[in-house]
Amino acid sequence: MLFENVTIIGVGLIGGSLARALKRAGLCQRITGCGRSEGNLKRAVELGVIDDYSIDPPQAAADADLVVLATPLSTTENLLRELAPVLKADALITDVGSAKGSVVAAAARTLGEYLPRFIPGHPIAGTEQSGVEHSFAELFDEHVVILTPLPDSDAEAVERIRRMWKDCGARVITLDIEQHDRVLAATSHLPHLLAYALVDCLAKMEEREEIFRFAAGGFRDFTRIASSSPAMWHDICLANRDRLLDVLDEFDRHLAAVRTALADNDGERLLAIFRRAKTARDGFLETRGGQAALDTEE
């Protein structure tokens, strides 16, 4: 068995799905949940997602061989500070945050001697829904999990975290922190920002009633991510602010070029942009052709 006791802090969609996947694969003896809402933790026990719980992080993590942080990014630093004094000497720690630079900085400030056994991770999986009720063991199947180990990371710890995700069904890859944060800003954080901005824009227009009434599937898909948790995405955007601003500015330049082509009636230029985009998008689909049609994001 990979771990005896696992503590998952934040038993929501990701934390709950990881708990289910760990149980499915028989990777641990016991899963303790932790969170601020006792009602949610009771529900998670009822659903068989976790075995027991505590609303006190140090108490929940004291016996853990592995602690997983699956809470909003804004809570990471305080949690690590609370946990550092109580962890077992050989405990591993990992997280599931969508931005890694800020998490690693928080870990460096708080974990002291535990830092080599903190292995930052990010499962590229999720849905626009939140909460343990929506969790399911298959969430990570065939999905990518990115690990961003530090130069000083304990090699065995990295290997065990990799093994855990692999046995939970995921394809595990390694990126450096900077690269992770740049890539995710482009493929995930920026699209969320655009979707939120678009829906907010349309909701304020005079014809909003007709707009939402006559919108079809393309709009539904395009804006699906705007139904994601505002609090979670607020945290992610601020945590990866500099990278997100960079890619937003790059996008702005492209959008301005499209606008100019349109304003100038420059059909050739417009067509060239659309064609390049379609080629890139179709190529992207091809490389992921075998992927199950799970409604996944983040």
Next chain:
Amino acid sequence: MLFENVTIIGVGLIGGSLARALKRAGLCQRITGCGRSEGNLKRAVELGVIDDYSIDPPQAAADADLVVLATPLSTTENLLRELAPVLKADALITDVGSAKGSVVAAAARTLGEYLPRFIPGHPIAGTEQSGVEHSFAELFDEHVVILTPLPDSDAEAVERIRRMWKDCGARVITLDIEQHDRVLAATSHLPHLLAYALVDCLAKMEEREEIFRFAAGGFRDFTRIASSSPAMWHDICLANRDRLLDVLDEFDRHLAAVRTALADNDGERLLAIFRRAKTARDGFLETRGGQAALDTEE
């Protein structure tokens, strides 16, 4: 039977699906296809979508009781000019274009005495795929078809076109032309422009390989419409240029506000925007809750 002979010019996804839906509902005796590619028309006959074809629009439409234009918007004016001299005296004409102002202007310039029997229409249905191979009779089921009749439109002609779409499974509503073009610029044309611009932007970034490799479902859905036909969307964007520029500028203002909030680390403002958007998006889903999960767009 609603019509004896129907001629569909442009036997692609929309034209082909309409032909199938007309046959399914038993609304006509014979369907003649017309288009530039004889290979495509032969394929449509083989598939049982149309009964016969001509690559010459006047020849294809000479016996028609109803002519449906389902070709790219840039072809509309020339087609109407070609058809006007040969149509039967009581023939009806309709179209399926995604922008209506430019179509109506073209009709006014070309149709003369036929203008009252030209009933502009727009089925809010489609997929990112093109071509008669992807057509299916259920495409319009439970989808909205917007008619934008003119003040001088023949009331009986409007009623017959309405009846046709209703019997093809659609919910038919009427909007004025200006309103149609504003609403569609917001819900359909702008999202397509943003998706094309985003994919084009990311495809040019240094890390494009990782970007497309690690993108997940949220990105796939967000950018699905960037796989739509570049030629068709080039036509639509130019045809609805002024409205599209208006709503693009409105969106730009909202995106700039989001950027400022992010740059200022103004979490409260960011959260307020995300929350408003989520509320609007979730409300939109509720009003369309019963809708089949067809992958539809435009």
